[in-house]
Amino acid sequence: MATQVDVVAPGAIEADVLAVPVAQPTAKLDAAAAAVDARIGGRIAALASAGDVTGRAGAVVLLHDPPDLGVPRVALAGLGARERLDADSFRTAAAAVARAAGAFGGTVAWLLDDSIAVPLDVQAGAIVEGTLLGAYDPGRWKTGDDRRREISRLSIATDADVAAATRRAEIVARWTNRARDLSNEPPNMLYPETLAERATDVAATSDALTIEVLGPAELEELGAGAILAVGSGSNHPPRLIVLRYDPPGAPEEPVLGLVGKAITFDTGGLSIKTAGGMVDMKGDMSGGGVVICGIGALADLALPVRAIAVVASAENAIDAESYRPSDILTAMNGKTIEITNTDAEGRLVLADALWHTRQLGATHMVDFATLTGAMELALGDLYAGVFVNDDAWWKTIEESSETSGDKAWRFPLHPRYRRYIDSTYADMMNSSSLRQGSPALAAEFLHEFVGEGPWAHFDMAGTGFLERSRGDYLTTPGGTGYGVRLIAEVASRMG
Numbered sequence: 001m002a003t004q005v006d007v008v009a010p011g012a013i014e015a016d017v018l019a020v021p022v023a024q025p026t027a028k029l030d031a032a033a034a035a036v037d038a039r040i041g042g043r044i045a046a047l048a049s050a051g052d053v054t055g056r057a058g059a060v061v062l063l064h065d066p067p068d069l070g071v072p073r074v075a076l077a078g079l080g081a082r083e084r085l086d087a088d089s090f091r092t093a094a095a096a097v098a099r100a101a102g103a104f105g106g107t108v109a110w111l112l113d114d115s116i117a118v119p120l121d122v123q124a125g126a127i128v129e130g131t132l133l134g135a136y137d138p139g140r141w142k143t144g145d146d147r148r149r150e151i152s153r154l155s156i157a158t159d160a161d162v163a164a165a166t167r168r169a170e171i172v173a174r175w176t177n178r179a180r181d182l183s184n185e186p187p188n189m190l191y192p193e194t195l196a197e198r199a200t201d202v203a204a205t206s207d208a209l210t211i212e213v214l215g216p217a218e219l220e221e222l223g224a225g226a227i228l229a230v231g232s233g234s235n236h237p238p239r240l241i242v243l244r245y246d247p248p249g250a251p252e253e254p255v256l257g258l259v260g261k262a263i264t265f266d267t268g269g270l271s272i273k274t275a276g277g278m279v280d281m282k283g284d285m286s287g288g289g290v291v292i293c294g295i296g297a298l299a300d301l302a303l304p305v306r307a308i309a310v311v312a313s314a315e316n317a318i319d320a321e322s323y324r325p326s327d328i329l330t331a332m333n334g335k336t337i338e339i340t341n342t343d344a345e346g347r348l349v350l351a352d353a354l355w356h357t358r359q360l361g362a363t364h365m366v367d368f369a370t371l372t373g374a375m376e377l378a379l380g381d382l383y384a385g386v387f388v389n390d391d392a393w394w395k396t397i398e399e400s401s402e403t404s405g406d407k408a409w410r411f412p413l414h415p416r417y418r419r420y421i422d423s424t425y426a427d428m429m430n431s432s433s434l435r436q437g438s439p440a441l442a443a444e445f446l447h448e449f450v451g452e453g454p455w456a457h458f459d460m461a462g463t464g465f466l467e468r469s470r471g472d473y474l475t476t477p478g479g480t481g482y483g484v485r486l487i488a489e490v491a492s493r494m495g
C-alpha cells in the first residue's frame with residue numbers, strides 16, 4: 001500500500017505523529033516550533049535548554065501525549081544550522097521522522113515554517129521526497145516480518161498553496177523508488193529480457209509512452225557490434241530498449257534523449273574483476289533503470305516536451321563465447337574499437353546507444369552510467385561527475401541539479417584526453433594502459449558516438465548504488481534512483 005500524500009490546514013491536523021522543524025541553535029525556536037511550544041506549556045524550550053532537543057540534522061525527539069494538541073505524538077525534527085538551511089535539510093529531517101514513525105506505522109503530519117529562509121513550496125516538496133525516499137525498504141525478498149512498516153498517510157500542514165509542489169514531489173519520489181527497485185533486483189531475476197519487461201510495464205502507465213525492444217537479430221541488422229560483443233558471453237542476450245514519450249500537442253523539437261547503461265551484472269568478463277570488485281555489480285544497470293523511470297516520471301507529470309529513452313542492456317559474463325581483449329569490433333556508427341579490457345564494457349554498450357538515440361532525433365542528450373571506479377574514488381556517494389560539450393546545456397543541468405537534489409559536478413571534456421585511447425590497429429581502444437584519467441578518457445570515448453548537438457555524460461559510479469547509509473535522506477544500502485529527479489527538472493526547463 002502506497003503512502004497517501006495530502007495538504008491540510010494547520011487547524012485540521014489528524015495524525016499519529018505531528019512533525020515540527022527545529023533548527024540550530026535552539027535558544028530561539030522557529031515560528032512553528034514556538035507556536036506548538038506555547039500550546040504545550042514550554043516543554044520544547046525546556047527540552048532544548050536541557051540539551052535533549054539539539055536541532056541537529058536528522059535528530060528526532062518524540063514527545064508522547066502532549067497536552068491539548070489533539071495528536072498523540074510530536075516529533076521535534078532537527079534541521080541543522082539555521083544559517084545553512086536548504087531543501088536537503090528538510091529531506092533529511094523528513095526521512096528521520098519517517099523512520100521514527102515507521103517503527104509503529106500510522107500517519108504523519110508536518111508543519112511548515114514561514115520563519116525559515118526556505119520557500120514554503122520547497123519545504124513541502126522536500127518533506128514529501130524525504131519521507132518517501134527515507135521510508136524506502138530494500139528488503140523485498142525478506143520472508144519474515146522484519147520489513148519496514150509503511151506510513152499510510154503524509155499530510156503537509158499549511159495554509160499556503162503548496163498543492164502543485166507536493167503533487168510533483170510525490171510523483172518524482174515514487175519514480176525514484178521504482179528505479180531503486182530495479183537497481184536492487186538481483187541478476188538472477190533482472191537480466192536484459194526481464195529489464196525490457198519492466199520497461200514495458202512502465203510504458204503501459206501512459207498513453208503518451210511507446211516502447212520498442214531490439215534483440216540480437218535487430219541489433220545485428222543495425223550493425224550494433226559493440227553491445228552485441230559485450231553480451232556475447234551470457235545466456236541472456238542483450239536488449240536495446242527504446243521508450244518514447246510524445247505528449248499530445250508538444251512541439252517537434254527539442255527532443256530530450258536519455259541514454260542509460262544497463263549492465264545487469266558486471267563480472268568484468270575475461271578481464272575478470274576480483275571477488276571484492278564484483279560486489280554490488282548488480283547495480284551496474286542503475287543508469288538504465290533511471291532513464292526508464294525518468295521517462296515514466298515525465299509522462300506522469302505530463303510535461304510538454306518530447307523525450308526518447310534508450311537503454312543499453314547486457315550481461316558482462318564469462319564464457320567460451322565471451323568477447324576478448326584484442327578483439328576488434330565495429331560500432332553502429334561504423335567506427336572500430338580494439339578491446340584492451342573487457343571490464344570497460346559500459347562505454348561499449350553506450351557507444352551504440354548514444355548513436356542510435358541521435359539517429360532517432362534527440363536534439364539534447366544526457367547519459368547516465370555507473371562507468372568508472374575512479375569516479376567513485378573521486379567523488380564518493382554524493383556528487384556525480386558530469387562531462388558536457390555545451391555550456392548552455394551545462395547551465396540547464398547545473399540548475400536542475402541544484403533544485404532536484406541530485407548533485408552534479410562538472411568535469412573537463414578535452415580532446416587531448418583522446419590520445420590515451422589511440423590504437424595501433426583500430427580507430428580507438430576501449431581502455432588505456434596508463435592508470436590515469438580514467439573517467440575523462442571514458443568521456444572522450446563516448447564523445448566519438450554522440451553526433452552533433454548538446455550532450456552530457458553522468459558518471460554515477462559512486463551515486464547510483466550505496467554500500468551504506470549516505471547519512472542524509474538516503475539511509476539504506478542499494479539503489480538510490482540517482483538521476484530520476486534531475487531528469488524531471490531538466491525536462492521541466494526545456495518544455
Ligand code: BES
Pocket residue numbers: 266268284341343344345346370371372373374376431432438461462
Ligand atoms: N561498472 C564498472 C565501474 C564501477 C566500479 C561502477 C565500481 C561502480 C562501482 C565498470 O564497468 C568498470 O569495470 N570500469 C573499469 C574500467 C577500466 C577497466 C578501464 C574501472 O573503472 O575500473
Ligand code: MN
Pocket residue numbers: 266268342343344345346
Ligand atoms: Mn566493467
Ligand code: ZN
Pocket residue numbers: 263266284343345346370371
Ligand atoms: Zn560496468
